[in-house]
Every structure is written in structure tokens, then in C-alpha cells.
Amino acid sequence: MTHREPVLRGDRASEHLVQLFDEPESRAEGVANFLFNGWLDGAPLLVVARPANWALIKGRLDAKGCPVADTIAEGRLVALDAATTLASFHNHTPHPALFDEHVGAAVTRLSKLGRLHAYGEMVDILAEQARFDAAHELEMLWNQLAERESFTLLCGYASAHFGDARDAESLHRICRAHTAVREDAGDLLGTWLINARQSRYHTQ
Numbered sequence: 001m002t003h004r005e006p007v008l009r010g011d012r013a014s015e016h017l018v019q020l021f022d023e024p025e026s027r028a029e030g031v032a033n034f035l036f037n038g039w040l041d042g043a044p045l046l047v048v049a050r051p052a053n054w055a056l057i058k059g060r061l062d063a064k065g066c067p068v069a070d071t072i073a074e075g076r077l078v079a080l081d082a083a084t085t086l087a088s089f090h091n092h093t094p095h096p097a098l099f100d101e102h103v104g105a106a107v108t109r110l111s112k113l114g115r116l117h118a119y120g121e122m123v124d125i126l127a128e129q130a131r132f133d134a135a136h137e138l139e140m141l142w143n144q145l146a147e148r149e150s151f152t153l154l155c156g157y158a159s160a161h162f163g164d165a166r167d168a169e170s171l172h173r174i175c176r177a178h179t180a181v182r183e184d185a186g187d188l189l190g191t192w193l194i195n196a197r198q199s200r201y202h203t204q
Helices: 024-040 051-064 068-073 082-087 096-111 122-128 132-146 165-176 188-196
Strands: 007-009 012-021 045-049 077-081 116-120 151-158 180-182
Touching: 012 024, 012 132, 012 188, 024 045, 024 051, 024 116, 024 151, 045 051, 045 082, 045 096, 051 068, 051 077, 068 077, 077 082, 077 096, 082 122, 096 116, 096 132, 122 132, 122 151, 122 165, 132 151, 132 165
Parallel strands: 012 151, 012 180, 045 077, 045 116, 116 151
Antiparallel strands: 007 012
């Protein structure tokens, strides 16, 4: 894992993580592990995912011992549709005020219950459309939110979106917007993309 400094303001410290996944199954396992560890620590959870991905993640969370339905009923887990949520604040570019209204408010509400663990793939929808500048803008909105709230956020991208060498600079900028880059050896393409350009991600 490659690290930068946490997003800090006063006594708040947030972690903003990014990971490239080769397949839906590896995404589901990686995200489920991330959320399960948060749940074990008593953290509230926020998931902003495509329905198909959430179904896979939910299945793995249940299998690991996290009672997803009960946790949702208790208000400690909120699952949102990534496309619908993105459309609520994004047209041609992300709208900061609408982002705060539709995403920031949920983060603030859940953060009152503890150190929030959140997973998001709205940026992955933008990357799938080769809208890398918009994805970077959205990552920066999360960083601005991280200056007001303390949370741990994992952003998941499909490795294939960055397979073209012409997209190397976009991947560089996106990784620079995070405090840490996670990788799993099972995601061969994602690991290669990260390691092949790793020296570039944290240079000024």
C-alpha cells in the first residue's frame, strides 16, 4: 500500500483510499473485507455502489458474519445506488452544494454514530465513461468533506478503465487525490498498473 498524509483539519483525520479491481468478484471480496473490519470495530457503514456489485458485497458480508439486514434496520448501514446518487449532484461536472446535500448530509448523519467506513464507486461510473476529469473533481469533493468530517473512505475502480497507456496521467491524478493506494496480488492488472507507475504517484 502506498501512503500519503491523511486529510487533516484540527483534530480530525480522514483516510481516503483507492483500489483497482480486475473483476466484480475481487471487488466484492475486497470491499466486504473493508466493511466487515469496520463493522467489527463498531463503525457505521455507507455503501454507494451499483446494485449488482452491492448484491455481491452484501452476500460476502453476510457470509463473514455481518447481519446486513439487521445493521440496515438499526440505521448503522446505509446502501445507496451509485448511479442514482451520482445523478443527484452531477450533470456535466459535480456540483459541490448538491454533493453536500445528497452525500455530505448522509456522511454527517452516520458520523455521529462513530468513525464511518464508506465505500464508493460513483467515480468508477465516470471512469467507465472516460470522464476522468470529472472523477478527479469528485475525489476532491470527498477531500473537502474529509476536512469537515472524520471517516475512512475506499474508492473502487475497475482496472480495465486505465488499461490504455494514454490514460496513465489520469490514473496518476486520481491516485494523487487519495491518502493511500491499496492493491491485491490477485488483481493482476490493477497491481501492474499501480506498480508500473508507482514512482509517479507521490512526486510533486
